Amino acid sequence: MSENLNNTDLQLASMRSRALAYVIDDLLITFLVFIVFWDVIKTAGDDVTLAIAISNQFIVPIMLMKFVYQTFFTWYYGATIGKYILKIRVIDYNDFGRISLSSAIFRSIGRILSEMFFYIGFIVGFFDQGKQTFHDKIGRTLVVNV
Numbered sequence: 001m002s003e004n005l006n007n008t009d010l011q012l013a014s015m016r017s018r019a020l021a022y023v024i025d026d027l028l029i030t031f032l033v034f035i036v037f038w039d040v041i042k043t044a045g046d047d048v049t050l051a052i053a054i055s056n057q058f059i060v061p062i063m064l065m066k067f068v069y070q071t072f073f074t075w076y077y078g079a080t081i082g083k084y085i086l087k088i089r090v091i092d093y094n095d096f097g098r099i100s101l102s103s104a105i106f107r108s109i110g111r112i113l114s115e116m117f118f119y120i121g122f123i124v125g126f127f128d129q130g131k132q133t134f135h136d137k138i139g140r141t142l143v144v145n146v
Contacts, residue, residue, distance in 0.1 A: 025083030075104035107139025
């Protein structure tokens, strides 16, 4: 797969743009977690052990928030807020159009799995000709510049 996709004006997004979009999205999720769980978080105070114990309680809700956020935004808008800010979007690998809900679901699951296993799924994108990460491959998607 080339940088410029088959006589179209589409160009693959750089891994740098994708990484910055990831950071923006993760900061947004973190901010939401702090808002939603602030009453529980502030009880930890300066006790690091208690803070770790409390944060372990949030793993499932955080994963669910990430799943819903990634799935909805990539399916409905073609981009998360981070991707929108960086002017990149997610498209279908086969027809370069909007991705289906099932592709968005598989992509989101793959993204969470990539995070859980030391971000190896993200690293794959650096060595792939189409810059596809693990979650792009299982969601059958590409990330392109707008």
